[in-house]
Every structure is written in structure tokens, then in C-alpha cells.
Amino acid sequence: MAIEVSNKQILFRDYISGSPKETDMILTTTGTIKLEVPEGSNSVLLKNLYLSCDPYMRGRMTQSDSYVAAFTPGKPITGYAVSEVLDSGNPNIKKGDYVWGFAGWEQYSLIENPQSLTKINYTDVPLSYYTGILGMTGMTAYVGFNKLASPKKGESVYVSAASGAVGQVVGQFAKMMGCYVVGSAGSQDKVDLLKNKFGFDDAFNYKEEPDLTATLKRYFPKGIDIYFENVGGKMLDAVLPNMSVHGRIPVCGMISQYNLEHKDGVHNLVHLIMKRVRMEGFNVSDHYHLYPEFMEVMKQYFMDEKLVYVEDVVEGLESAPAALIGLFTGQNIGKQVVRISHD
Numbered sequence: 001m002a003i004e005v006s007n008k009q010i011l012f013r014d015y016i017s018g019s020p021k022e023t024d025m026i027l028t029t030t031g032t033i034k035l036e037v038p039e040g041s042n043s044v045l046l047k048n049l050y051l052s053c054d055p056y057m058r059g060r061m062t063q064s065d066s067y068v069a070a071f072t073p074g075k076p077i078t079g080y081a082v083s084e085v086l087d088s089g090n091p092n093i094k095k096g097d098y099v100w101g102f103a104g105w106e107q108y109s110l111i112e113n114p115q116s117l118t119k120i121n122y123t124d125v126p127l128s129y130y131t132g133i134l135g136m137t138g139m140t141a142y143v144g145f146n147k148l149a150s151p152k153k154g155e156s157v158y159v160s161a162a163s164g165a166v167g168q169v170v171g172q173f174a175k176m177m178g179c180y181v182v183g184s185a186g187s188q189d190k191v192d193l194l195k196n197k198f199g200f201d202d203a204f205n206y207k208e209e210p211d212l213t214a215t216l217k218r219y220f221p222k223g224i225d226i227y228f229e230n231v232g233g234k235m236l237d238a239v240l241p242n243m244s245v246h247g248r249i250p251v252c253g254m255i256s257q258y259n260l261e262h263k264d265g266v267h268n269l270v271h272l273i274m275k276r277v278r279m280e281g282f283n284v285s286d287h288y289h290l291y292p293e294f295m296e297v298m299k300q301y302f303m304d305e306k307l308v309y310v311e312d313v314v315e316g317l318e319s320a321p322a323a324l325i326g327l328f329t330g331q332n333i334g335k336q337v338v339r340i341s342h343d
Contacts, residue, residue, distance in 0.1 A: 002034040008317050010105035012071040015063045019259040019328065024061065025077060025321040033108045037089045044093050044114040046083035048103050051317075052131035053324045053336035054079065054165070058258040067283050076104035077320075082120070082130045083109070090114045098123070100130035105320055107342055118291070122299055132165045132335035133309045134298060140284040141169035142294050144250040147287070148280055149226045153178035156220050158239065160206075161230035163190040163310075165335035166252055168198050170228045172307055175199050179226075182219045184235075186330040193333065197308055212238035223247065229279075232257045233264040240268035240277075249279040259328060310334030316341050 011026040037043045057079055059066045071077055081103035085095055093099065093114055101117035103109040111117060120130055132138060144166075145151060157174040159167045162183025171194065174181045183194045184206045194203035202219060209215040216224065216238055223244030229236060232254025243249070257263045272279060301307045312332040314323045320338045327336060 002036040004032050004034050005108070007031040007033040007106055007108050009076045009107075010317060010320055012061070012073055012075060012077050014073045015070070016061050017261055020058060020061055020325050022321040022325060025324075027318050027321075031106070033110065035108070036087045037110065041089040041112075042114065043088075043110055043112045044085055044090055044099075044117065045087040046081075046099070046103055046109045046111060047086050047342065048081050048083045048107060048109055048340050050082040050128045050131050051103075051105060051320055051338040051340065052080035052135070052137075053320070053327055053332075053338065054137070055253055055255045055258060055327055057324060058328065067285070076106050078102055078104050080131055080136050081109075082127050082135075088114075093117065093119060098127060098130075100135050105317065107317065107340060122295065124299075125302055128311060128313065128337050128339070129309065131337050132311065133169055133307070134295070136284060137165040137335065138169055138298065139287065139291060139294055140252055141166050141173060142297070143284055143287045143290065144252050144282060145170045145173050145226070145228060147290075148250040148282055149228070149248045151177045151179060151226060155179050155225035156223065156244070157181045157226045157228070158216065158220065158224045159183040159200075159228045159230070160235050161185070161253075161255060162194050162200065162203065163198075163333060164230065167228070167230055168194075168310060168334065169307075171198050171200050174226075175201075176301075176306060190330075190333060193310065197310065199308075206235065213241060216242040223275075226250075228252060229254070231255055233266075237266050237268050240266075240271040243271060243275045243277045245275050247275060247277045249277060251279060251281040255328065311337050313337045313339055315339050 013024050060071045082100045085097040098120040099117040157179045161167045163185045181200050183200045183203045191203045194200040225244045227239045227249045229251040230253045233256040312334045
């Protein structure tokens with residue numbers, strides 16, 4: 001007979017407007033789950049080890065058109081996770097395997113559609129890396145910079161939100177390509193991290209710059225060849241006049257806009273024409289066919305000790321709501337991860 005255990009969960013309360021609050025997420029300790037998959041099922045039972053906090057999750061708290069389905073009120077929040085397989089009815093995933101993919105914000109998840117899970121074969125790095133640099137955010141950096149931006153040695157690269165999960169990887173990719181790289185972040189500690197740990201050529205605190213257009217002109221007197229867009233709003237408006245002819249802007253995210261009911265207008269779009277700039281939004285899920293290629297590249301980088309990675313890890317499922325909300329006020333330094341404890 002299957003063992004039934006308690007299953008601590010974080011439930012989504014209801015759709016919101018404006019900035020999310022911890023009270024929009026409910027910790028419950030009353031749920032239970034059987035520690036085996038139903039007989040004849042193709043499903044997979046997971047023991048969740050690490051949860052990923054990502055800015056795109058804010059869009060799932062609103063009933064609006066998006067590339068990822070909205071959360072369901074009263075049901076567990078879902079997101080990227082790293083998990084151990086406790087039981088499996090799927091021939092491609094075995095008990096004892098480690099996987100990453102979508103799971104609930106809960107201690108245990110029964111995944112009925114295991115095609116969304118990726119088996120972890122490379123374990124010479126911490127498993128938590130698959131919430132970030134070896135998972136969705138690392139792939140985002142790889143696709144956006146190496147594929148869409150078409151970088152060339154010697155080009156000038158600007159990365160906003162540069163100390164975050166994606167930005168820190170983009171900057172290192174750019175340095176390995178032989179580019180001149182400048183990043184921006186929201187505190188002196190983060191600026192120091194960019195210059196001293198991630199190897200950026202320079203960095204600045206955008207909160208201390210009254211005129212971002214002039215700031216970027218100072219750092220890029222000959223123009224920006226590639227802007228890796230994470231922020232949007234006033235930052236994007238300041239970047240556009242500073243782009244080089246035939247510059248490229250891969251658009252990964254616009255975190256400054258996610259909590260706004262009325263999005264900021266961008267006034268300098270005419271520079272896309274004047275400078276013949278290519279600006280392209282992308283969703284990493286369209287590019288997961290490149291994951292095997294990405295992993296081969298990343299394994300070599302790790303073996304050659306070419307990559308540095310910083311995580312901000314909080315302990316316990318109950319810490320997840322505050323960790324997610326902290327993304328929008330810059331509380332995290334590096335990739336925000338939640339480590340789940342199992343009593």
C-alpha cells in the first residue's frame with residue numbers, strides 16, 4: 001500500500017494588479033500525497049529540491065495574454081524546479097534520476113506530462129545550477145546573445161540588470177567572445193560584483209545616474225553594438241540614441257514594466273530606423289531544441305573554469321513568496337533560488 005505523506009505547498013490566492021505581495025501566496029501544510037504513481041500511469045512523482053524565482057512569473061499572476069498560462073487561484077504556484085524522481089511510470093525517466101522542468105511550489109509533485117522534464121546527466125556542478133545557468137536562464141543568455149545578437153570580437157556590449165540570473169552569464173559570454181562589456185545594476189555591491197567577479201570591463205549603478213542617455217554616451221562614446229535588454233522603460237529609451245549603426249537588441253525581459261498597470265512609453269524608437277538597428281523579442285521555449293548543443297558548450301566552459309556563477313539561495317518553501325517578490329525590488333544578488341527542506 002502506498003505511503004501517504006504531508007505535502008507543504010504555496011498556493012496562489014487570486015489574480016492581482018500592481019506589485020505582488022507575500023499575502024498573494026498562501027503557505028499550506030494540510031495537503032497530502034501518495035508516494036507512488038498510479039498503476040499504468042505515464043506520470044512521474046518528484047521530490048522537489050530547488051525552486052527557481054524568475055521575473056516572468058509576475059505575468060502569470062494576471063489574467064492576460066501571455067506566453068505562459070496564468071496561475072490558477074487556489075492551486076499551487078508552478079515554476080522551474082530541480083527534483084529527484086521518487087517513482088515513475090515513464091520509460092524514459094527512472095526512479096533515482098534527477099530532472100529539471102516545471103513543477104509545483106510544493107515538497108512533492110506528481111507530473112502527468114513528463115515531456116516537460118529534462119533529465120540531468122551532468123552532475124559535476126551543484127544541482128541548483130539547473131534552476132539557472134544550466135537551465136532556463138542559462139539557455140536564455142545563450143540563445144539571446146550567441147544566436148540572436150550575432151556577436152563579433154571587439155564589439156561593444158551593454159547588459160542591463162547585469163548581476164541577475166541572465167545578465168551575469170551574458171556578460172561572461174561576451175568577454176569570452178572578445179567584446180568590450182559594460183553592465184548596470186542597482187547597488188554598489190552589485191557593481192563591484194560585475195567588475196571584480198564576472199569580469200565586466202566596467203559597470204555603473206543606474207540609480208545614481210540622473211541622465212542615463214549621457215551615462216551611456218560616457219561608457220560607449222562610439223556607440224553600443226549589442227544591448228541585451230532586461231529592463232525596458234527609461235533604460236531602453238536611453239539606449240536607443242546610443243546604439244551603433246546596425247546594432248542589435250535581443251529583448252529578454254522588461255522587469256521595470258511588469259508591475260505597471262500603464263506601461264511606460266518609449267519615445268526614441270526612430271533610432272531603430274536611423275541606425276538600422278535590429279530589435280527582436282524572443283522566448284527561450286522556442287529554442288529548447290538547442291539544449292544539447294548548449295550543454296556541450298557549458299560543460300566545456302565549466303571544465304575549463306571559464307565561468308563564474310552566483311546564486312542567492314534562501315532556505316525553506318515558506319521563504320519562496322518573499323524571495324519572488326524581492327526580484328522586483330532588487331533584493332537578490334545573483335540567481336534567486338529556494339532550497340526546499342523535507343522534514
